Amino acid sequence: MSIQALRERLNALNKKMKNQLAEKGSATWSKEDQKIFDDDSDEAERVQSQIAAHQRLLDKEAEENFRNAPKKTDKPQDAAKEGFELFLRKSDRQMSQEEALKVHNTMSTTTGTEGGYTVQPIVASQLIDLLKAYGFMRRTSSQITTTSGADLSYPTSDGTSEIGEWVAQNTSATDLDVTFGTRALNVFKAGSKVVVVPIELLQDSQIDVVALVMGRLRDRIGRLANAGYTVGTGTGQPMGLVTAASVGKTGAAGQTTTVIYDDLVDLVDSLDAAYLDVPATTPEMPGVQPGWMFSQAVRKTLRKIKDTAGRPIWTPSYDGGIGGKARTPDELLGYPVNINNDMPAPAANAKSIAFGNLNKYLIRDAMDVTIFRFDDSAYMKKGQVGFLAWARTGGNLMDTNAVKVYQNSAT
Template identity: 40%
Template sequence: MPNLQTLLDKRATAWNAAQEFQGRGDDKSLTAEDRTAWDAALADVERLSKEIETEERHARLAAVDYSKVIAPTGGEPGDSDEDRQANAEAAYRSAFTAFTRRGMNGLDNEQRQLLMANQAEVRAGATSPGSAGGYFIPTDTLARITETMKAYGGLLGAANIITTTSGNPLNWPTNDDTNNVGAILAENSQITEQDVTLGQKTLGAYTYTSKLVRLSLQLIQDDAFGVEGWLARKLGERIGRAVAAHLATGTGSSQPEGLFTNATAGKTGAAGQVTSVIYDDLVDLQHSIDPAYRATARWAMSDSALKVVRKLKDGEGRPLWEPSVQAGSPSMLLGSPILIDNGIPVPAASAKSIGFGDINAAYVVRQVSGGQLMRLDERYADYLQVGFFGFLRLDGKPDDGSAFRVYAHPAT
């Protein structure tokens, strides 16, 4: 793998090439060939910047003397990579817990180094790196936050999640080739052309914050219960509520675009069904998506909509809803699993309250790795309190629109 200096040299070369094209005039005066080369140079700068960021963080971690903060067990030269990784994670988790309880002044030099090596800059105005950064939440603590988010917002657990190390705009190509088919070719005949049409989507990284939690110094010092575990649950619940609403019905303007926001209606209820749905409507909705998606499709609705659905029966008087009888297995409706997310609209006039489809194909979430926690020691010192808040960066957008349809209630 290229060393850091090599990457820096390559980025400088790419940047100089981009600047050279820019110096020739505005992009309208450039030839198509020059414009392509300019775009390629800028793309190289962005790619190399990400690689440099990774290398720099690796160098910071490598500079930490783990032997002084890792427990002696499993620290011998013959240990496996898994053991060394486990020891490093245990050391960081211990340092993070100490930071939560006592702040930076309560850490020894090795613990402080370990935290600083896992600090990310919070870009706000002219804030410099290190002056207002959050420390990455340890893996097991972050998992508790993520699970809390999934428990409240099921869509996050079913969507296609792309994890990146930075929050730069993320572009990827899209294609709908379903209307194009092959053909029989007669002998000695020229083959017919059929180009592939590509589109493009872009994901950003909105910053979700838990808002501020203030704890008394006495509570933190006494720590009758695990304060870091309590914080993880509280911060996760707050962030989860905000994320769930946006992943379901976000406008796409200064927030993610929700899966239900502009989804195509596979079935619209008859007049009078402003808060209800019937058996035939669910069958029509289920068959409104192509069979290619139905093998991995599921229902998505709020708990209020599930309450309506659970009362439905087939022609033999049997409930359509099939409750789960095994831990970890979802309840079923017409042979497909049910996902509950209270960010999805409840049954109401003109609302899209029930969805069906392959959510993993239909919706993509870009999440910047590493939820972070910040501790404010000085701001509330005169109250003998310490402030905490967590934040997580992500964005979401519908991807394959053919994979998902919704049931829409009539206006009246």
């Protein structure tokens, strides 16, 4: 079955389950009702796994064979992109004096060892912009960009315990100083490993080599960074969301790989009510709704959990089309679900579920980006050129009260 047909089937299953939820309303579900929903949920899980397998295969083939390499458009290039493209296509000895000057003006003023350039902000920003749209954590987190990678202590303030006062007539108001703290928001060097490109692609003037190479660098650094933002230790890598968040609920003995309905309710209630519904203040400051984050392995279990009336607590969404693109998220207990496969799988002591204001995790990108070009004999004898990027990024949970995690039992 094609990936398009699979997406159509998944869309139909999710629509059927959602309609069943709507039709039953608040009525108690019979065992037959539950079986129908569970059977559809099982098939939806299988179809999603097939879609993921198909997509991994397509991605692997595309990466290995450079299928669907982006083509250049007829739009005029700016000087920065032209200089960067020359750097990608040609070695120093192949450039004319004029071309070398364009590269010099776009990249750094000096060439490092092995052809490395600490790129100028206009080039670094292209990679950072690509990274900003990549990865599960970046979809839910807040993000900032700094001009350098210097260590940074970010100011924080928790106002959930602050309260006003009733003031009698002609009575002075009481002072209440706001307490500020700081959270480390340092950046760490992430490497792409060497991206090897056939020389024929670099020689093909119709191929957009800038988009091709930047896309590969984004994918590799993005995958690494997402794992760091999720479970990083904070030593030599970002402080991960799961690492920084406190435990809101621990499973009872025997729940080393499972979670029950009561655990999810307790996890939601472990969050201060102030974080459960943050209203919009202005159009520029929209309201914040908390959400869930866990892996596909956890989703498979949660889809079958029922409330005390036997009703599923999972509300599936479905695509507006068959392309697998923009869609509203599934919901669990009325809150949106984010699937992040870098979240820990269920296991003894694993923090496998996160819930809360996920945008309180702050990702920082630095403009310190270095790109290397390798065209020595090790690559040229294979008809290839190598590219390597180092980017600096980090992250931390700015408010540890805003996100809580469910921890599986130790035994």
